[in-house]
Amino acid sequence: MLEMKGIKKRFPGVYALDDVTFRVKKGDIHALVGGNGAGKSTLMKILSGAIEPDDGSIFVDGKKVIINTPEAARKLGIAIIYQELDLVPTFNAVQNVFLGCELRNKAGLLDETAMINEVRDLFNKLELKVPLNEPVGKFRVAQRQMIEIAKALHQNTEILVMDEPTASLTDHDVEILFDIVMRLKEKGVTIIYISHRLEEIYRICDTVTVLRDGKIIGTEDVKKLTHQELIKMMINRDISQVFPETKCTAGVEALRVENLTVKGVLNNINIRVCAGEVVGIAGLVGSGRTELLRAIYGADPIENGSVYVEGKKVGIQTPSCAIKCGIGFVPEDRKDHGIILRLPVKENITLACLPMIAKPGIINEQKERNLAKELTGKLKVKFSDLSQLVSSLSGGNQQKVVLAKWLATKAKILIFDEPTRGIDVGSKNEIYHLLRELAKEGLAVIMVSSDLEEVLGLSDRIYVMCNGEITGELSGKGACQEKVLSLAMGAVV
Amino acid sequence: MHVRTKGILGGQNLKRFDKLRSFLLTKLKIIFNIYTAFIVLVLISTLLSEHFLTRVNIFNVLRQASALGILSVGMTFVILSGNGGVDLSVGTLMSLTTVLTAGIMMGNPDMILQSLIVVVAAGAMVGLFNGIMITRFKTDPFITTLGTMTVVQGLAMFYTKGAPFGSVTNEFRVIAQGYFGVVPVPVVIFLTVFVVSLLVLRKTVFGRYVYAVGGNQEASRLSGIKHNRIKIAVYVISSMMAVLAGLIMVARVSVGDPRLGYGFELNAIAATIIGGTSFAGGVGGMSGTIVGVMIIAIMDNLLNLLNVSPFLHEVVQGLIVIGAIIMQRKK
Numbered sequence: 001m002l003e004m005k006g007i008k009k010r011f012p013g014v015y016a017l018d019d020v021t022f023r024v025k026k027g028d029i030h031a032l033v034g035g036n037g038a039g040k041s042t043l044m045k046i047l048s049g050a051i052e053p054d055d056g057s058i059f060v061d062g063k064k065v066i067i068n069t070p071e072a073a074r075k076l077g078i079a080i081i082y083q084e085l086d087l088v089p090t091f092n093a094v095q096n097v098f099l100g101c102e103l104r105n106k107a108g109l110l111d112e113t114a115m116i117n118e119v120r121d122l123f124n125k126l127e128l129k130v131p132l133n134e135p136v137g138k139f140r141v142a143q144r145q146m147i148e149i150a151k152a153l154h155q156n157t158e159i160l161v162m163d164e165p166t167a168s169l170t171d172h173d174v175e176i177l178f179d180i181v182m183r184l185k186e187k188g189v190t191i192i193y194i195s196h197r198l199e200e201i202y203r204i205c206d207t208v209t210v211l212r213d214g215k216i217i218g219t220e221d222v223k224k225l226t227h228q229e230l231i232k233m234m235i236n237r238d239i240s241q242v243f244p245e246t247k248c249t250a251g252v253e254a255l256r257v258e259n260l261t262v263k264g265v266l267n268n269i270n271i272r273v274c275a276g277e278v279v280g281i282a283g284l285v286g287s288g289r290t291e292l293l294r295a296i297y298g299a300d301p302i303e304n305g306s307v308y309v310e311g312k313k314v315g316i317q318t319p320s321c322a323i324k325c326g327i328g329f330v331p332e333d334r335k336d337h338g339i340i341l342r343l344p345v346k347e348n349i350t351l352a353c354l355p356m357i358a359k360p361g362i363i364n365e366q367k368e369r370n371l372a373k374e375l376t377g378k379l380k381v382k383f384s385d386l387s388q389l390v391s392s393l394s395g396g397n398q399q400k401v402v403l404a405k406w407l408a409t410k411a412k413i414l415i416f417d418e419p420t421r422g423i424d425v426g427s428k429n430e431i432y433h434l435l436r437e438l439a440k441e442g443l444a445v446i447m448v449s450s451d452l453e454e455v456l457g458l459s460d461r462i463y464v465m466c467n468g469e470i471t472g473e474l475s476g477k478g479a480c481q482e483k484v485l486s487l488a489m490g491a492v493v
Numbered sequence: 494m495h496v497r498t499k500g501i502l503g504g505q506n507l508k509r510f511d512k513l514r515s516f517l518l519t520k521l522k523i524i525f526n527i528y529t530a531f532i533v534l535v536l537i538s539t540l541l542s543e544h545f546l547t548r549v550n551i552f553n554v555l556r557q558a559s560a561l562g563i564l565s566v567g568m569t570f571v572i573l574s575g576n577g578g579v580d581l582s583v584g585t586l587m588s589l590t591t592v593l594t595a596g597i598m599m600g601n602p603d604m605i606l607q608s609l610i611v612v613v614a615a616g617a618m619v620g621l622f623n624g625i626m627i628t629r630f631k632t633d634p635f636i637t638t639l640g641t642m643t644v645v646q647g648l649a650m651f652y653t654k655g656a657p658f659g660s661v662t663n664e665f666r667v668i669a670q671g672y673f674g675v676v677p678v679p680v681v682i683f684l685t686v687f688v689v690s691l692l693v694l695r696k697t698v699f700g701r702y703v704y705a706v707g708g709n710q711e712a713s714r715l716s717g718i719k720h721n722r723i724k725i726a727v728y729v730i731s732s733m734m735a736v737l738a739g740l741i742m743v744a745r746v747s748v749g750d751p752r753l754g755y756g757f758e759l760n761a762i763a764a765t766i767i768g769g770t771s772f773a774g775g776v777g778g779m780s781g782t783i784v785g786v787m788i789i790a791i792m793d794n795l796l797n798l799l800n801v802s803p804f805l806h807e808v809v810q811g812l813i814v815i816g817a818i819i820m821q822r823k824k
Contacts, residue, residue, distance in 0.1 A: 299715055320717035329715060337715050340708040342775050351705060352716040354698045361697050405716065 001026035007056035034211035077158030089137025243457030254444035260305030280459030328406025396427030567734030575707030575774015587754030590739025595749030620732030624725030669744035707774030
């Protein structure tokens with residue numbers, strides 16, 4: 001039904017897509033997988049009219065089509081939900097769903113009532129509990145993503161492309177999404193599903209195409225491919241073990257939080273992390289995990305409670321206090337909070353430690369370059385030049401740059417909020433190994449993740465949160481998905 | 494999409510035309526930047542007027558450019574810091590400086606120091622006020638500096654009762670009329686300010702932080718950068734530049750004029766933008782701003798030499814700004 005033939009696309013210095021021919025059968029749920037920078041997003045951006053290919057053609061139902069604007073794609077029934085969410089933050093849910101196709105009444109003015117009703121129906125069908133009247137900018141990532149999906153569905157699409165739709169959804173939301181996807185399939189909608197999550201691909205997809213380094217490696221029926229074979233196609237090396245061995249090397253207490261309270265958000269939190277430990281914090285969306293991390297780091301003000309670093313009480317009111325205490329924070333939203341896109345790689349790496357390489361106030365460029373070279377080497381960041389803008393790096397490499405920034409400050413306590421969100425299997429693996437290595441070197445690592453497997457696989461100890469409180473503390477061995485999930489949902493274990 | 498298959502624009506010819514057009518556009522984009530625009534402008538001016546390349550005229554242009562140049566340096570810092578950063582109060586602050594300097598000095602060399610202290614203090618206060626309003630009280634920079642601009646203008650008018658006033662000593666006039674060797678003093682001051690600012694932006698921690706805050710304030714904050722301090726600092730820098738420019742101006746015209754600086758702030762913004770600094774912040778810098786200043790100064794000079802109506806000068810300048818931002822569009 002859809003054929004993208006001989007697609008070529010070049011970005012400065014890189015062949016994003018090298019003679020790609022991609023075919024999708026009508027009514028299929030077709031998975032598109034590949035490592036970071038493999039070209040999946042680029043290919044889909046071409047399909048949806050966001051960018052134009054340098055060469056190649058697209059055929060829909062056998063007819064050649066030209067898709068040079070998003071409008072053209074929409075007219076052909078192609079819709080895409082991006083990883084980077086495309087909503088207007090100051091508009092509410094209704095206004096966003098109808099963005100660009102607002103309903104008018106007979107007088108030519110906006111028909112608010114009709115639009116509100118349609119959206120209410122749609123949200124009920126999707127079981128979305130999202131307020132219709134509030135600006136979406138305030139919503140959590142998961143909620144905004146559901147509005148995006150509703151928006152695409154609203155436009156009667158025939159080919160729906162979903163780019164990492166579940167990256168920020170909890171298991172519960174993911175189930176709802178799968179229901180919708182299956183219902184769409186029954187209606188005859190073709191779905192192209194970009195995802196890093198193997199379980200999802202094997203669960204709902206019919207066919208899978210693997211891209212690597214801008215080339216198609218192969219297309220196969222999902223049923224005919226084992227996990228191992230699929231992973232091998234993606235990264236060209238065997239991954240037999242996803243998580244590195246957790247040999248706990250816990251030493252002295254590095255961080256202690258006592259009676260931390262933030263009104264309405266966190267209630268009497270007590271946690272401890274030792275040097276050499278990886279401590280995971282599990283919980284569902286809204287349990288207060290991110291808020292806890294931000295409070296420890298000084299990103300948000302603490303009302304009540306004390307923080308002790310290496311046994312000494314410290315007052316952390318701002319991020320710069322936290323940095324002075326040796327704490328580093330890798331945020332959930334790396335593009336908005338972790339890196340400065342328009343600055344080069346080396347400048348992002350030294351961003352938090354400039355005073356250390358600048359005396360007196362003048363930056364020592366040699367030191368900066370050396371530091372950046374050392375850290376990008378240690379973390380295996382893929383880039384072409386230290387002066388390259390960090391915006392041109394892939395998600396996994398950008399995440400490594402954020403980590404490099406904190407290693408440059410010689411931080412002893414590292415806090416990660418969703419460390420592998422939106423990152424491919426290969427890079428995820430590298431980050432897992434890095435986390436454990438850092439712990440082995442004596443750092444204290446705190447990690448929040450919505451991926452239960454990830455939390456269980458990496459942590460020496462796990463705190464489970466629910467509704468702003470710690471509902472349980474489990475050691476790595478005593479933990480299992482069911483126990484964690486029940487604690488996360490507030491049940492007594 | 495309907496593709497015509499007959500005639501000159503048909504079939505193959507359409508493809509060729511498209512290819513030729515995109516080829517030309519890419520080449521044009523590479524050639525057509527402000528540095529070449531500057532060179533072209535100089536060439537055109539030389540051709541159109543025999544007086545252009547004379548020593549008198551060149552120094553004239555440079556002198557004219559000095560005050561604007563100094564203002565633009567300050568404006569570049571502010572616009573680079575992003576988040577809507579702009580300082581509309583520099584023009585009227587320049588006027589106030591001339592008025593206070595001339596009014597306190599009154600031709601008396603003993604009062605030079607006093608007048609300098611007052612204007613520097615006034616400038617610092619305006620800069621701090623702007624900075625604190627914008628950071629602590631989170632007011633919009635455009636509106637805030639618009640308010641400051643109006644207050645300062647009012648104060649200048651009040652002090653002089655509306656008319657040019659006061660006088661400046663001969664010793665002081667050296668600032669405008671003296672020479673360092675063959676180069677006029679104002680030009681030396683401007684170039685020094687420019688070079689120092691260039692180095693600060695490129696080589697110091699402070700400069701890096703300005704770009705960081707302009708590029709992404711929240712990411713900078715989370716990386717421990719004290720973004721409020723940086724922003725207050727750039728507004729103080731901008732005000733100090735306005736004071737310096739005012740001192741040069743009052744030395745030149747030797748009276749305080751409450752209306753002198755009006756409109757200069759827009760020129761400073763224009764020069765900064767023409768120079769490639771993005772209004773969104775985080776991108777650009779001094780090397781572009783100086784070219785922007787020179788383009789404006791030379792264009793003004795050329796129009797004067799060609800006896801073009803002074804009112805049309807602004808039309809031309811506006812068109813240059815528009816042309817510049819079109820050239821600067823991201824692909």
